[in-house]
Amino acid sequence: MSLSEKVLSGDVRAAARLMRDIDDARPSATEELKQLYGRTGNAYIIGITGPPGAGKSTLVDQLTASFRQQGKKVGVVAIDPTSPFTGGAILGDRIRMNRHATDEGVFIRSLATRGALGGLSRSTSDVALVLDAMGMDIIIIETVGVGQDEVDIVKAAHTTCVVMVPGLGDDIQAIKAGILEIGDVFVVNKADREGVDRTARELETMLEMRNAAAGSWSPQVLKVEAQRGAGIEALVDQIRAHRDFLFASGTIDNLLRERNQRHFVDILRDSLYRRVMDFMEQDAVLARVLDGMGAGTLDPYSAAEDVIAGMLKKG
Secondary structure, three states, X not given: OOHHHHHHOOOHHHHHHHXXXXXXXXXXXXXXXXXXXXXXXXXEEEEEEOOOOOOHHHHXXXXXXXXXXXXXXXXXXXXXXXXXXXXXXXXXXXXXXXXXXXXXXXXXXXXXXXXXXXXXXXXXXXXXXXXXXXXXXXXXXXXXXXXOOOOHHHHOXXXXXXXXXXXXXXXXXXHOOHHHHHOOEEEEOOOOOOOHHHHHHHHHHHHHOOOOOOXXXXXXEEEOXXXXXXXXXXXXXXXXXXXXXXXXXXXXXXXXXXXXXXXXXXXHHHHHHHHHHHHHHXXXXXXXXXXXXXXXXXXXXXXXXXXXXXXXXXX
């Protein structure tokens, strides 16, 4: 049996191996994904994003427990930062979810960003496809700690939860720009801290200032203490309400089309980049370009045009 066939039969080891091959960008993984793609599209994907230290992993742990109580199978993709110096990653988010380690209805996969920006790893969407093919009902993607414009989670999730905490200093600075615009649910975690009401009010005020289209979804601001599990059921209800809205309003169709477009374009861009690099290595094109730039006899703009023209001519 191929890896894809084993994944469809529920083989956890095969799924883990395929995810590793995907993360390592092995060509064989692409062939397996081709076989799996037609069997995906059934899982509901929830994105959890927010700044470092907001308690995202603890929140994911509590959400996983809540969905398991409902009998749902849950897959978790936890993204951890990669060191820009050593290339290593601790992959420690799963430590906070250790109580689910022996639960056959939960599959947790940690991924390193490997230099990718936007809060996700380059392999996140494909790993989520494997979880989908495994029969997971819910997939939770926890981003690395993000800032104002690292909003790639919207490419992968149906419902995006933005997690904030009081005491970050300039709360308005933390929640403006892209992060504010992608949230379907806003969570103020660590609600036992001083300043939680202020943070929640500022979020609500900024949401009211948005020029939302008539009939669009109105995000709610929830106060949660993930460490104690307080407010988790209200959060699950709000996620369910957003899901119901997407399907009842027909918004789900546009959302899926946009997500598919982003996924396809990402794959196309990565594939073209790899082919260009392979082409330049074959004839030492890159070395000649760098020599020309260093000598001042070649500009990078003309060089890029020449490389593309050379690839097209070579077929």
